[in-house]
Amino acid sequence: MGTATRAGLRAPQTRGAPATVLSEAGAGWRRRRHALAPYWFLLPYLLVFAVFWCWPIIDSALLSLQNTRVNPWAWNLAINWRRLLVDRAFQEALKNTLIILAIQVPVMLTLATLLALALNSPLLKLRPIYRFAFFAPVVVSDVAYSVVFRLLFNGQFGAVNHGLAALGLAPIDWLHDPNAAMATIMVAVTWRWTGYNAIILLAGLQSIPRDLYEAAAIDGATPVDRFFRITLPLLKPIVVFCLVLSIIGTMQLFTEPWLITDRGGPGGATETLGTYLYKQGFVSLNFGYAAAIAYTIAAMAAVMAALNLMLTRGRKA
């Protein structure tokens, strides 16, 4: 794996380090006590982790096996999982999520790579300013930016349609036409996350040793050759890292379809797994079914991430 990916793992590694140092200090019992010491320091965190992570994870698994629409809740191992298999609204939400995944993520990562290359160019002046400018969308609250996008894409009074009109193009009803609404969501998500991914990719680019390029240049490699033969292969682990992050993010997509296209509208055209989960859990108050959906989302994200990692590793080997 590339250096940058390893850098991403640095945090857990340093966490283990003090134990190693201490355990070299002395006799067996002391060693054992010292080996335990880090866990005492970790205890507050572990307690919080147990209460706010482990317990909800276990409890939601149990919830998914209960009928939560009766009083009191009753065990019914299959009710929610069986519904998941036949629920067309869930299938629509899944389909929409996968469409966004298939279109938005590749477009965004391509843009992010190009952006990273541009930001890495020695010709560029005022680089920090550009870096910040492209990273800035992530700093903005997702609610705030969603509201602004909703205004920009308003069919009658929005700036986007004014721009189209100025170019002599017909206005598009961005928020009420099913396909246009989907496009709006993708544009919004791309605007927000492209810069973020570009910064990660930029870090990867900067970790590629310069002498590789120098050697290639001496051998007569063209810039295009250098990009496809050096930059891209060495950048691949970072791209995969961005891809995994984006997949997980898209699987959980919620704020944009909830706020920009008004709760997954029009008519469910932008309903994602995230909005459907929320509606089941916190609008219809069916916690059991919501838990089943949540587990499905998590499982799919995990499978896709694993698949990505396996594919890239396999090719490298």
Place this chain on the structure above:
Amino acid sequence: MSGLGRIAGMMSGLAGAAVLALTAPAMAQSDVKGEITVWSWNVAATALKAVVPDFNKAYPNVKVTVEDLGNQPVYDRGLAGCSAGGINMPDVYSVENHESEVFWARFPDCFLDLKSLDAKEADLLAKFPKFKLAELTVGDKIYAMPWDSGPAVVFYRRDMYEAAGVDPAKIATWDDFIAAGKTVQAKAGADVKFLSFNSGGTSTTWFRILANQAGCAYFDETGETVTVSQPGCVKALETVKKISDAGLFMEGDWDGSLQAIKANRLASSVYGAWYEGSVRGNAPELSGKWGIFQLPAFEAGGNRAANIGGSSLAIPASSKNPQAALAFINFALGRPDSQITQLKASGLVPTLPDAIHDPYVQQPQPYWGGQKVWEVVLNTLQQIKPARGTQYFAEADNIADGILLAYLKGGSKSAKETLDEAAEQISAATGLPVAE
């Protein structure tokens, strides 16, 4: 977001004819004491605040705090509180009728049966129209008192109708209405649409208004079968489709519709009467140009009343002062003059039919061209047919939303086939059978 639309839907007023004496608690009014907190939203909260001074004249020892949390937070925090076993709840809780049943069904112990608090409460509750109580009643328990309601009417631009030579008094049926719409649009030009689709979080508003007019809903009155494919609903959906096919709709959510009204781009709007305050507040400069008339019927002489929206007040079981909370609810919702106070303050539509006898209701309203709009609105109250949201409302509406929209946008199925599909999916999601 859709919050706005829903908020508007919820606010409305109360009315009432009822006699205060009937509501007087068994103990003397000065014996009722303590502090109560009320959760509500926007103009609905404003309306309740307007009632507090009068309430304190009658109940000097009760301190009322009305908290304006916003519509969605009230629902969300109520859900969180009830889920956690009834903690952190106020003494008086505002809930939209069509959303309310999910609380009674999932958390039957989170709110008090109002009748259990006072022997005379049942008599007061009986004064409200049946359609308002349907969603608040579970068995012999009544969990909340009806607050405002949303009789649907047609709001229209007098000048645009006149310019096109359309007389609203002659619009008796939806077919007349569609013909009028074509005439008005032809005269007013390309920028003007006859109606707003009033989409928001859901595109089903039109369907639900017309279905209620036809006596149909997602579920039957007992909440035990799915009735969305029954003839009344089919008729409603076919009518919405006719309006849509005639090109009379502009796409517009809550904000978009109000902007269009202000920009003189909308000739009519069909909505709950609680829209009155929003039209008036949004476009004060259009005073005198707007009027209202009752919904067109499906056939000449048919029903012209329907309801969309409306809220209620409930008392959480965790309240430390349930008697003070009950006194406030009875005072604010169970008396005509309090209801009129709220009608004036926020345009909340009275629910007590007796409110129609209040002099204010009979007054011509200057903004509406001197029309007695409240009389027109309240006259429909008794004709409104009950409709149960049931605990599955949100689910059914979400399913219907997509299926109906596909039909209206030109799917190849008939209205009946469309609703059969919706019924089947709602049945699968809720486990309730489709009505024969």
